[in-house]
Amino acid sequence: VPVDVTGFSMLPYTQEIIKGDYSTVVNVYYDRTVYEVKYQTDGGNYISPQYYRYGAKINLPDNPVKNGYIFGGWDEKIPETMPAIDIIYYAQWFPEVYKIVYLDRWDEEFSGVLAADSPTKHSYGTDTYLPAPSKTDYKFLGWYLNSACAASPVTKIGAFDFSDIENIYVYAKWIANGVSVDELGFVLTDITDTSIVYDFKITDENPKLSQIKQILTNNLNIKVTLDFSECFGLSNLQSSCFEGCTNLMGIVLPKTLSLIGDYAFKNCENLTELNIPANVYYIGSDIFTGSNNLEKITVDSNNKTYDSRNDCNAIIKTDTKELILGCKNTVIPDDVDSLGKSSFAYCDALTEITIPDNILNIGQTSFSNCQNLEKVTIGEKVVSIGVSAFNNCPKLTEIVIPDSVISVASSAFSNCTELSSISIGSGISELSDNLFYGCKNLTNIDIPTTITSIGKGTFYNCKGLESIEFSQNLKSIGESAFSSCTSLTEVVIPDTVTSMGERAFERCNGVKTVEIGDGISSIGKYCFYSCDELESVVIGDGVTTIGYDAFYSCDKLTSITFGKNVTTLGEESFMWCQALESVTIPNTVTRIEDSVFRDCYKLKEITIPSSVTYLGADVFQSCFKLETATIYGPIPAIEAGLFENCQVLTIVRIPASVTSMGSWAFSRCPALKTINFGGSQSQWNSITGKAEAELPTGVSVNYNK
Numbered sequence: 001v002p003v004d005v006t007g008f009s010m011l012p013y014t015q016e017i018i019k020g021d022y023s024t025v026v027n028v029y030y031d032r033t034v035y036e037v038k039y040q041t042d043g044g045n046y047i048s049p050q051y052y053r054y055g056a057k058i059n060l061p062d063n064p065v066k067n068g069y070i071f072g073g074w075d076e077k078i079p080e081t082m083p084a085i086d087i088i089y090y091a092q093w094f095p096e097v098y099k100i101v102y103l104d105r106w107d108e109e110f111s112g113v114l115a116a117d118s119p120t121k122h123s124y125g126t127d128t129y130l131p132a133p134s135k136t137d138y139k140f141l142g143w144y145l146n147s148a149c150a151a152s153p154v155t156k157i158g159a160f161d162f163s164d165i166e167n168i169y170v171y172a173k174w175i176a177n178g179v180s181v182d183e184l185g186f187v188l189t190d191i192t193d194t195s196i197v198y199d200f201k202i203t204d205e206n207p208k209l210s211q212i213k214q215i216l217t218n219n220l221n222i223k224v225t226l227d228f229s230e231c232f233g234l235s236n237l238q239s240s241c242f243e244g245c246t247n248l249m250g251i252v253l254p255k256t257l258s259l260i261g262d263y264a265f266k267n268c269e270n271l272t273e274l275n276i277p278a279n280v281y282y283i284g285s286d287i288f289t290g291s292n293n294l295e296k297i298t299v300d301s302n303n304k305t306y307d308s309r310n311d312c313n314a315i316i317k318t319d320t321k322e323l324i325l326g327c328k329n330t331v332i333p334d335d336v337d338s339l340g341k342s343s344f345a346y347c348d349a350l351t352e353i354t355i356p357d358n359i360l361n362i363g364q365t366s367f368s369n370c371q372n373l374e375k376v377t378i379g380e381k382v383v384s385i386g387v388s389a390f391n392n393c394p395k396l397t398e399i400v401i402p403d404s405v406i407s408v409a410s411s412a413f414s415n416c417t418e419l420s421s422i423s424i425g426s427g428i429s430e431l432s433d434n435l436f437y438g439c440k441n442l443t444n445i446d447i448p449t450t451i452t453s454i455g456k457g458t459f460y461n462c463k464g465l466e467s468i469e470f471s472q473n474l475k476s477i478g479e480s481a482f483s484s485c486t487s488l489t490e491v492v493i494p495d496t497v498t499s500m501g502e503r504a505f506e507r508c509n510g511v512k513t514v515e516i517g518d519g520i521s522s523i524g525k526y527c528f529y530s531c532d533e534l535e536s537v538v539i540g541d542g543v544t545t546i547g548y549d550a551f552y553s554c555d556k557l558t559s560i561t562f563g564k565n566v567t568t569l570g571e572e573s574f575m576w577c578q579a580l581e582s583v584t585i586p587n588t589v590t591r592i593e594d595s596v597f598r599d600c601y602k603l604k605e606i607t608i609p610s611s612v613t614y615l616g617a618d619v620f621q622s623c624f625k626l627e628t629a630t631i632y633g634p635i636p637a638i639e640a641g642l643f644e645n646c647q648v649l650t651i652v653r654i655p656a657s658v659t660s661m662g663s664w665a666f667s668r669c670p671a672l673k674t675i676n677f678g679g680s681q682s683q684w685n686s687i688t689g690k691a692e693a694e695l696p697t698g699v700s701v702n703y704n705k
Helices: 181-189 209-218 681-686
Strands: 008-010 030-032 034-040 050-053 069-074 087-095 097-104 121-123 138-144 167-176 197-202 223-227 248-252 273-276 296-299 314-317 322-326 352-355 375-378 398-401 421-424 444-446 467-469 490-493 513-516 536-539 559-561 605-608 628-631 651-654 674-677 700-702
Touching (some): 248 273, 296 314, 444 467
Parallel strands (some): 197 223, 352 375
Antiparallel strands (some): 097 121
């Protein structure tokens, strides 16, 4: 029986003829088996498989190559001759190791100091993190992989950044801590990494601040701190010297500094801290306006003019006990008497402030434009609140003015658009000009009995103001005091009021009724101009004059009740009152000025009493529905355009006193049929200007025989 032989493959066998003794010969043949050798290179170059017969000599392939690695042989020793099995051999690799060479920019010898454990070699396939070196009087800007230190700095040598080299070169970029102003300009233009803050010590004795400002504003994306501590020639920070330098993160001022000008650090919105040196004796106004991130303010303890007592985070004028500048972290000290001009102005980071009882005066614009100020508590001993003290604080919702306050200056709370609740203390006698101007969410207000005067524009554009009750002690209402209070529905002026300024209730589009007390003698110009919803007006007995455009364009006005002493209806005083159908002019009126009832489309008839001695031009022009007009007053003339375009006017009475007619007095009066003239025909014939008056053809004139 044939047998298996290791390494051989049996071929077909042959058998000879069986002999008589039953014996035979079987011929069995074998061939050497072919086996495969594979090479797995694990990322190296490909090696094709080899095929050998059992026992044949194996020819070793060339060593494989793999980027960044050194070939370390195969996982098993390859035999000299082919064994009787298929074989796979796996390549073994070791990462290349490169020397790290530290240099300065432009291939200069490295000048810094490295930590003892700084890496000196880099193994391929593994990240190598680079150290942060140091150098006296220099700031390290980063490592670069090119000698020009261009592009962006690196913090590591990446696992697969280099291969098949001997050395890896990394280049340090430095910037001198001490630079002249001229050098500063060159240095900033050379910086590419804008994510970090760069500290510079200025070396000029007396640096040009205007030049520094220009350099900073030309490089606003590069954040810096500036140290002027060695600039002993610098005594004055001019006005606006760093205004708009949003990249100024910090500053050290020299001990020689004596003066800081207005707006010096205006809109330096990333400045967080400032120390005032000992020799500063003058600080201008608004130096921190718009520097909203200021957190810490200190004054050198040896300063004789200013202090920051009790770590209050503010600047106090020592001799007057006035807090002149604060920030979002300020705590007002208990021994300060007043808050100075613009002391917290434009401090958007300020959300709440408590003004302690020791404060007597809140200065001009103290908290003006604090965009996020929501709550203010005013101490019980405050006496005065200055001009625009809380102007344009749009998130302030409530204010309580204590009884101790005797003066609140103009515009103190103007444009506080969310202000909805106001409590006015009993110590105030007048509401100043523009006091609550633009407080559009204010819905009602109780005016204390102590108030005798309301100033100009006090409630101007308070669009949400629905009602107001005037004190019986009120004496005057200023110009535009309630102008554009579009939600106000009723106006009742008490008899105690003796003065009401021009435009006092102009464009109060929601007002329906107006009652004017007997104390008013004159209704000023534009006083109720364009009060679109006004329906009824009652004019007190004290009124003698109704001013220019006083009720102009009161579209829904239907009822006018005049007082007993009105003598003058001013020019255009009721013009464009389109709903007015009738009006009774009292016999106290002596003058009706130009265009008083012009464009009163629905006015049907009018009687001019005998007291009227002057009837102006265009008084009834375009009164489209006027049918009859009776003039008893001894007027000298029918003035120009008096009845022009009165298209349904049919009959007019003209007194005998008339001696002339102005141009177009009866122009476009096609329905006019009859004129009843109070004089004789000869008097009529002597009237001049009838042709220019454009009396319609065919009009009949009746004379007083």
